[in-house]
Amino acid sequence: MTYEDAISALADPTRRAIIDRLRAGPAPVGTVADGLPVSRPAVSQHLRVLSDAGLVVMTPRGNHRLYSLAPTGIDSLRHYLDSLWDDALAAFQREAEALAKQKEQKK
Amino acid sequence: MTYEDAISALADPTRRAIIDRLRAGPAPVGTVADGLPVSRPAVSQHLRVLSDAGLVVMTPRGNHRLYSLAPTGIDSLRHYLDSLWDDALAAFQREAEALAKQKEQKK
DNA sequence: TATCTATGTAAGTCATGACTTACGAAGATG
DNA sequence: CATCTTCGTAAGTCATGACTTACATAGATA
Numbered sequence A, B: 001m002t003y004e005d006a007i008s009a010l011a012d013p014t015r016r017a018i019i020d021r022l023r024a025g026p027a028p029v030g031t032v033a034d035g036l037p038v039s040r041p042a043v044s045q046h047l048r049v050l051s052d053a054g055l056v057v058m059t060p061r062g063n064h065r066l067y068s069l070a071p072t073g074i075d076s077l078r079h080y081l082d083s084l085w086d087d088a089l090a091a092f093q094r095e096a097e098a099l100a101k102q103k104e105q106k107k
Numbered sequence C: 001t002a003t004c005t006a007t008g009t010a011a012g013t014c015a016t017g018a019c020t021t022a023c024g025a026a027g028a029t030g
Numbered sequence D: 001c002a003t004c005t006t007c008g009t010a011a012g013t014c015a016t017g018a019c020t021t022a023c024a025t026a027g028a029t030a
Helices: A003-010 A013-023 A028-032 A040-051 A071-106 B003-010 B013-023 B029-034 B039-051 B071-105
Strands: A056-061 A064-069 B056-061 B062-067
Touching: A003 A013, A003 A040, A003 A071, A003 B003, A003 B013, A013 A028, A013 A040, A013 A064, A013 B003, A013 B071, A028 A040, A028 A064, A040 A056, A040 B013, A064 B071, A071 B013, A071 B062, A071 B071, B003 B013, B003 B039, B003 B071, B013 B029, B013 B039, B013 B062, B029 B039, B029 B062
Parallel strands: none
Antiparallel strands: A056 A064, B056 B062
């Protein structure tokens, strides 16, 4: 359930396709698999990974199981990226200033 | 240079370690490799991937090459996650409302 | 120019993980 | 109770990619 789990979970294209399907709303495994070029067990395994990463939650509905997006895992990733973003921006600004000072000296 | 490139680039632990090193400031390949348990060519290859993903930029400095964080690739990932976050939150709220209505009927 | 430093690339090895089919379990339905 | 639906898990296959060593190149330096 760390942000690292979320990243490696989202790194797979098939899993991103599953996430995309769930953006429209909750769906059972079979329905998700119907819209994808992989087998149903494959989707099942992917949903397991997504669930472990906190990106998806499952709620039993009688015979089947509804999967829906979960904010938790996504949030941890957002925090990591925001922090990284700050540092990258700072590095970029420092470099820009250094470049400006370099030009200044050439005057 | 898409957000998908950025995700799969950040999915690797070694590459995240390289990124972490660069958060402290720009560094040449050798310096980065010294702080890691992998060989210098491995770091070189990773930096190539990070560069292709727009997460890192290289600036030649005489004999060596300085690598530093780049905001571009990070930003694309942030946009994707923000959008995903919105949908996840909406799904979560719908589910909460449905649950509340369910409880209401049980009264 | 000869050499040392700093780096990228080539080629090959090996582990991880994404996929398949086969099977078993749990709830709905006749 | 028997069967159908919906799903998860086990076992095995195969491709991707992370790593290594060996080699080639470009700039600094004596």
